[in-house]
Amino acid sequence: MTLNHSNFELLSNETAITLAKKLGLVKTDATLKCREIGDGNLNYVFHITDTATKKGIIIKQAVPYAKVLGESWPLTLKRAAIEANALIHFKSYCPEFVPQVYYSDEQLAITIMEDLSHLKIARTGLIDGDKFPLLSKHIGEYVAKTAFYTSDLHLEPSAKKEVARNFTNPELCKITEVFVFTDPFFEELPGDYEVELTDAAKSIWNDQEVILEVAKLKQSFETEQEALLHGDLHTGSIFASDTETKIIDPEFAFYGPVGFDLGQYTANLLFQAVTRNPAGKEEIFTHLQEFWDTFEETYTSLWNTQNKSPFRQVNGYLSYVLTKFRKDAYGFAGCELIRRTIGLSHVADLNVIEDKETRIAAKTTTLKIGAFLIKKREELDVPAVIEALKQHTLPTYSTL
Numbered sequence: 001m002t003l004n005h006s007n008f009e010l011l012s013n014e015t016a017i018t019l020a021k022k023l024g025l026v027k028t029d030a031t032l033k034c035r036e037i038g039d040g041n042l043n044y045v046f047h048i049t050d051t052a053t054k055k056g057i058i059i060k061q062a063v064p065y066a067k068v069l070g071e072s073w074p075l076t077l078k079r080a081a082i083e084a085n086a087l088i089h090f091k092s093y094c095p096e097f098v099p100q101v102y103y104s105d106e107q108l109a110i111t112i113m114e115d116l117s118h119l120k121i122a123r124t125g126l127i128d129g130d131k132f133p134l135l136s137k138h139i140g141e142y143v144a145k146t147a148f149y150t151s152d153l154h155l156e157p158s159a160k161k162e163v164a165r166n167f168t169n170p171e172l173c174k175i176t177e178v179f180v181f182t183d184p185f186f187e188e189l190p191g192d193y194e195v196e197l198t199d200a201a202k203s204i205w206n207d208q209e210v211i212l213e214v215a216k217l218k219q220s221f222e223t224e225q226e227a228l229l230h231g232d233l234h235t236g237s238i239f240a241s242d243t244e245t246k247i248i249d250p251e252f253a254f255y256g257p258v259g260f261d262l263g264q265y266t267a268n269l270l271f272q273a274v275t276r277n278p279a280g281k282e283e284i285f286t287h288l289q290e291f292w293d294t295f296e297e298t299y300t301s302l303w304n305t306q307n308k309s310p311f312r313q314v315n316g317y318l319s320y321v322l323t324k325f326r327k328d329a330y331g332f333a334g335c336e337l338i339r340r341t342i343g344l345s346h347v348a349d350l351n352v353i354e355d356k357e358t359r360i361a362a363k364t365t366t367l368k369i370g371a372f373l374i375k376k377r378e379e380l381d382v383p384a385v386i387e388a389l390k391q392h393t394l395p396t397y398s399t400l
Ligand SMILES: Nc1ncnc2c1ncn2[C@@H]1O[C@H](COP(=O)(O)OP(=O)(O)O)[C@@H](O)[C@H]1O
Pocket: 037, 038, 039, 040, 041, 042, 043, 044, 045, 058, 060, 099, 113, 114, 115, 116, 117, 121, 236, 237, 248, 249, 251
């Protein structure tokens, strides 16, 4: 369906409050404050709070272009409906890990949802040294459940295809195809890196083995329809505390290879593993192990109890599936490490390092680890990745 942009109007703090009142989501006689708090690349986020009760709601609004790139990169407003539908879908499988959607409007491109301001964005928390003891177990459980319940193992194949049709998301997938899988791997295509990283970047561009493996990974992203993915599962898309975890921002949701969600989260933990001092690294290694253990345990348990495939008990089938997820995941993680280092969309984990020499050393490491994961993905597990990280990391650390 094509959306009619003539009905679209970007909210202001004032019109956001008016809308919330009109929808009965806040008391009409309350004293309300509204602030635009969006710090992501694509959308606006309005935070409305009742000054007496301190209770809040969030209104997220898409604009007909990518906010960070401006009107030169038109982008479908349909992403707001995809996000709202994905939140509702994922919440049905993992209620504890997904915010409540109160209202959505496809023409206005808005999603009104639960205010999670009592939590902290996981990326910010990890940079600050927060421990988030349950975070990676929760994410492992979330990925296992969403991957299993939306796959052909649980849904009737025709029902799955219908869901997949509703989550066809070509424009957002294109962003990933360009920003994650293409531009960072060719010298002549757009990129963003410090001049001191040129040699390290060239060693990626000139490594034909890396380029061939990235071509295969991109093909897998473009063609496989294993499960409904979040599609952008980095630590900036996760709210956390010591006890709670909520996954937000699934506007990139589509049917794709499960390893993509696994790999995005893995890579974003690895940014921390690279930049931290030895004690801090150990905390991240624990996160990595807990993430993968919980994912595999939860997926295995779902397989054993709820798998509708007639092949479910065939010896070696589960192990084949888990091994495929793992190989894909490390390859995708490698692409994410490289694109966040020399591509157009960076991560604070690396960019907050003030000392230039330390920052360049950290970025050189993420490029090397990225290439390593892409090339060696068939042979890896968490201990092997930790070992590689210890060998490749240059001995300079951020202040943590
Ligand atoms: N439900 C929420 N509760 C509180 N803050 C939120 C919520 N959703 C988004 N935010 C804030 O808005 C920021 C941007 O949201 P996000 O969904 O990541 O936007 P984008 O799609 O532009 O990346 C988040 O980093 C967070 O600070």
